[in-house]
Amino acid sequence: MSGVYVLGLGEADEARAGLVGGKGARLGALSRVDGVRVPDGFCVTTDAFRRVMAGAPAVDALLGRLAGTDPDDHQAVRALGTEIRRAVEEADIPGDLAAEITGAVARSGEGAAYAVRSSATAEDLPTASFAGQQDTYLNVVGPAAVLRHVSRCWASLFTERAMTYRHHHGIDHRTVHMAVVVQRMVFPDASGVLFTADPVTGNRRTATVDAGFGLGEALVSGLVNPDVFTVRDGEVLARTIAVKRRALHALPGGGTREVTVAPQQRERPALTDAQAVELVRLGRRIEAHFGRPQDIEWCLTDDGFRIVQSRPITTLFPVPVSVPEPVSAPDPDSVPELGSAPDPESVPAAGAADGRTPSVYLSVGHQQMMTDAMKPLGWSMWQLTAMAPMHEAGGRLFVDVTPRLASPASRAALLDVVGKGDPLVRDALETVLERAGFPPPVPDAEPAAPATPPADGAPGAPVTEADPAIVAELVERSETSLAALDRAIRTKSGPALFDFLAEAFEEHKRVLSDPLSIRAIMAGMEATWWLNDRLGQWLGEKNAADALTLSAPGNITSEMGLDLLDVADAIRPHPDVVAFLNTVRDDGLPFLDHLGKLPGGSGAREAIEAYLLRYGMRCVGEIDITRPRWSERPATLVPLILDHVRNFGPGAAGRRFEQGRQRALQAERDVLSRLRALPDGERRAEETERMIDQVRAFAGYREYPKYGIICRYFLYKRALLEEAGRLVRDGVLAEREDAFHLTFQELESAVRSHRVDDGLVARRKEAFRSYQALTPPRVLTSDGDAVSGAYRRDDVPAGALAGLAVSTGSVEGRARVILDLADAEVAEGDILVTRFTDPSWSPLFPGVAGLVTEVGGLMTHGAVIAREYGLPAVVGVDRATRLIRNGQRIRVHGTDGYVELLD
Numbered sequence: 086m087s088g089v090y091v092l093g094l095g096e097a098d099e100a101r102a103g104l105v106g107g108k109g110a111r112l113g114a115l116s117r118v119d120g121v122r123v124p125d126g127f128c129v130t131t132d133a134f135r136r137v138m139a140g141a142p143a144v145d146a147l148l149g150r151l152a153g154t155d156p157d158d159h160q161a162v163r164a165l166g167t168e169i170r171r172a173v174e175e176a177d178i179p180g181d182l183a184a185e186i187t188g189a190v191a192r193s194g195e196g197a198a199y200a201v202r203s204s205a206t207a208e209d210l211p212t213a214s215f216a217g218q219q220d221t222y223l224n225v226v227g228p229a230a231v232l233r234h235v236s237r238c239w240a241s242l243f244t245e246r247a248m249t250y251r252h253h254h255g256i257d258h259r260t261v262h263m264a265v266v267v268q269r270m271v272f273p274d275a276s277g278v279l280f281t282a283d284p285v286t287g288n289r290r291t292a293t294v295d296a297g298f299g300l301g302e303a304l305v306s307g308l309v310n311p312d313v314f315t316v317r318d319g320e321v322l323a324r325t326i327a328v329k330r331r332a333l334h335a336l337p338g339g340g341t342r343e344v345t346v347a348p349q350q351r352e353r354p355a356l357t358d359a360q361a362v363e364l365v366r367l368g369r370r371i372e373a374h375f376g377r378p379q380d381i382e383w384c385l386t387d388d389g390f391r392i393v394q395s396r397p398i399t400t401l402f403p404v405p406v407s408v409p410e411p412v413s414a415p416d417p418d419s420v421p422e423l424g425s426a427p428d429p430e431s432v433p434a435a436g437a438a439d440g441r442t443p444s445v446y447l448s449v450g451h452q453q454m455m456t457d458a459m460k461p462l463g464w465s466m467w468q469l470t471a472m473a474p475m476h477e478a479g480g481r482l483f484v485d486v487t488p489r490l491a492s493p494a495s496r497a498a499l500l501d502v503v504g505k506g507d508p509l510v511r512d513a514l515e516t517v518l519e520r521a522g523f524p525p526p527v528p529d530a531e532p533a534a535p536a537t538p539p540a541d542g543a544p545g546a547p548v549t550e551a552d553p554a555i556v557a558e559l560v561e562r563s564e565t566s567l568a569a570l571d572r573a574i575r576t577k578s579g580p581a582l583f584d585f586l587a588e589a590f591e592e593h594k595r596v597l598s599d600p601l602s603i604r605a606i607m608a609g610m611e612a613t614w615w616l617n618d619r620l621g622q623w624l625g626e627k628n629a630a631d632a633l634t635l636s637a638p639g640n641i642t643s644e645m646g647l648d649l650l651d652v653a654d655a656i657r658p659h660p661d662v663v664a665f666l667n668t669v670r671d672d673g674l675p676f677l678d679h680l681g682k683l684p685g686g687s688g689a690r691e692a693i694e695a696y697l698l699r700y701g702m703r704c705v706g707e708i709d710i711t712r713p714r715w716s717e718r719p720a721t722l723v724p725l726i727l728d729h730v731r732n733f734g735p736g737a738a739g740r741r742f743e744q745g746r747q748r749a750l751q752a753e754r755d756v757l758s759r760l761r762a763l764p765d766g767e768r769r770a771e772e773t774e775r776m777i778d779q780v781r782a783f784a785g786y787r788e789y790p791k792y793g794i795i796c797r798y799f800l801y802k803r804a805l806l807e808e809a810g811r812l813v814r815d816g817v818l819a820e821r822e823d824a825f826h827l828t829f830q831e832l833e834s835a836v837r838s839h840r841v842d843d844g845l846v847a848r849r850k851e852a853f854r855s856y857q858a859l860t861p862p863r864v865l866t867s868d869g870d871a872v873s874g875a876y877r878r879d880d881v882p883a884g885a886l887a888g889l890a891v892s893t894g895s896v897e898g899r900a901r902v903i904l905d906l907a908d909a910e911v912a913e914g915d916i917l918v919t920r921f922t923d924p925s926w927s928p929l930f931p932g933v934a935g936l937v938t939e940v941g942g943l944m945t946h947g948a949v950i951a952r953e954y955g956l957p958a959v960v961g962v963d964r965a966t967r968l969i970r971n972g973q974r975i976r977v978h979g980t981d982g983y984v985e986l987l988d
Contacts, residue, residue: 089132163245183232190231205261280293281368292369321362379396456921459481654735693719701799721906733931753777808832809823918965927950
């Protein structure tokens with residue numbers, strides 16, 4: 086049937102997607118899958134669409150107007166879409182093109198009925214399905230009617246929903262073209278949709294079948310409720326049979342109509358269980374062909390199933406991918422949160438459990454307070470520079486904890502450790518264990534001896550105290566190692582650089598796994614837990630350690646926030662400098678050179694450069710090496726500096742630190758005084774005083790290993806970008822940042838071979854865009870179950886948002902919902918509401934009165950710094966940035982763990 090503008094459906098495949106569109110390509114591929122029956126038909130190619138559009142200058146002018154329209158101006162977009170569709174439908178179809186289409190219809194059979202389906206080039210992609218975005222017309226009879234509906238399909242490329250969807254996926258309207266699929270009409274007894282993975286839980290072993298009488302458009306449009314069959318491993322696990330009062334049927338002369346279902350048929354299932362199982366078996370064959378879960382439209386007639394569409398399910402979070410070699414775990418501050426210790430038996434091992442038991446994974450991003458998607462160079466570098474295996478999924482990293490669930494003792498220990506840090510992780514893990522049918526743990530060979538409670542009945546185990554002098558020793562070790570890395574890496578390039586980095590990564594991991602460093606981290610954490618447990622029982626104090634850790638010394642992250650106040654002090658006296666900084670935008674362009682030309686600007690520049698010398702390796706999402714660092718984009722800091730200029734007076738950093746220190750000393754005196762008044766008070770006070778000393782000695786160090794990691798990352802990045810620049814000069818890469826879309830191993834291969842697979846970078850960029858739209862779960866299984874957890878609490882007032890209390894106190898103020906640090910603008914008394922806060926957000930903390938985040942745990946960075954600054958904070962508040970409006974008045978209950986919405 087091949088012609089200039091018409092291609093037989095059997096000739097279409099995914100290699101011709103640019104000619105036949107996504108739907109046509111996939112239907113053509115489906116027609117060649119063994120056992121899959123697809124209605125016969127043909128494609129009107131995108132060449133036909135281009136020719137008609139080229140002869141319609143009105144459409145081109147309207148597209149020009151659309152490009153200049155704010156995509157968030159829905160009224161304007163809607164009006165332009167109406168004009169464009171009218172212009173497309175009214176565009177002339179040249180005679181030879183019309184003849185080719187009507188000739189194909191005639192050859193398919195006079196008087197036959199057809200389904201005329203839109204098939205855009207940006208449709209049914211692995212990363213964006215565009216499901217329901219363009220139009221389909223059923224029971225179209227006769228060549229003239231087919232031709233008319235082809236024009237309507239072309240016009241449907243410019244519905245408001247299609248244009249909005251393209252905008253959100255970063256697709257240029259002019260780059261998308263429309264093919265049209267014309268297929269012989271199927272008049273089914275039943276039809277519907279099959280999801281080869283559970284669209285709610287994500288489980289890949291569980292399929293869901295929606296079924297109804299008549300044409301499937303009734304289900305898709307929401308006209309009727311479907312029967313729903315849940316099928317797993319060849320068995321119907323559950324079925325819900327709807328009462329069917331209406332159905333959509335074809336009319337003899339063309340078109341469709343809604344009909345009433347006979348009363349005796351209304352409760353009859355649209356499919357038998359055997360038919361549902363057969364359909365799922367067919368779906369598995371289609372899923373295997375395309376290599377990912379599918380959303381399949383089907384029809385059932387007397388002679389079996391017909392498949393009329395199959396597209397990827399793009400909303401599922403991907404299943405973790407195993408790594409080819411043992412690589413990584415989180416940095417030391419997150420190792421304790423997983424219950425990991427330096428010995429090999431205590432870290433999670435990779436791999437699935439025996440038989441059909443799924444592997445269970447915990448999110449690394451939720452520990453690191455960075456749940457954004459990472460580019461391949463970012464996540465592969467994190468893998469290679471940590472201490473236990475990790476697995477990538479959706480641009481995020483996960484740790485396999487399956488072996489930790491094998492025995493009662495290890496399972497209980499894991500649940501206890503993750504629950505201490507973030508109760509949502511524990512709840513998600515328990516939910517997955519129950520939902521996935523995870524087998525009960527095998528009894529330990531030797532039952533654990535029952536714990537001996539302390540004599541006074543206080544909770545918690547004894548704390549191993551550490552010498553505070555080890556902190557200075559550890560910092561000196563880290564700085565010496567960093568200096569050696571800086572000297573050596575500057576001398577390496579080409580393949581020699583990657584040989585050197587293999588050794589550097591071993592040193593990196595040695596520093597991370599230093600038992601002395603782990604001991605220092607745990608000393609502070611265990612002392613914190615001890616104080617909260619004991620003082621909660623003895624004095625009825627909730628989170629008593631919060632006040633005792635205010636202004637703890639040696640915390641590099643809290644110092645980073647206070648030091649920016651000093652930068653503001655250097656700028657505030659100079660109006661010309663302040664006025665100039667108000668014009669600076671975070672566009673990557675340098676501004677420091679110009680700053681030095683202004684009155685007072687040289688001192689301001691020196692202050693900023695000194696700050697960058699110490700902290701310039703940091704940025705939002707800093708565990709991803711591909712993110713621009715403050716030294717690379719110093720304008721990112723300008724809004725924060727200007728906030729500090731407006732909201733604070735000279736010397737604010739010193740005053741705030743001293744105020745916190747005095748509050749901590751007073752809290753210590755009060756606690757010890759109250760303890761001494763209790764029975765056995767002197768002993769309790771003596772133990773508590775030692776634990777307070779431990780907390781204040783070691784709480785600050787907890788932030789230092791992360792600082793050391795990021796310092797190393799900056800040195801690695803500088804060297805790798807030099808190599809990427811050479812690849813650009815040699816024509817291997819188009820631009821330096823393309824290297825970010827290669828894994829570390831792929832970049833090394835490119836440097837050694839001077840070759841990169843054609844199209845790899847483009848495919849990775851498209852995948853990354855799709856991953857950015859996904860929300861990672863806290864817990865994930867190899868079957869695809871994705872769970873983020875829920876609070877099981879009855880102490881939260883109606884209408885309030887539950888979370889985890891991480892820093893005591895209560896504060897009321899204006900919510901500032903900030904998703905990007907570069908957009909930060911706060912006033913005194915504002916409460917920061919955001920998705921997560923890694924250490925780079927700390928410079929904003931001195932300017933706010935409270936903190937609310939969607940992600941976080943008791944010992945994550947944002948919680949630690951909030952306590953040191955004395956900010957009431959609630960973290961782990963599900964969808965906080967969507968449920969709290971920017972500017973809304975809220976009250977943060979940092980002691981009890983919830984947020985009230987006041988207006």
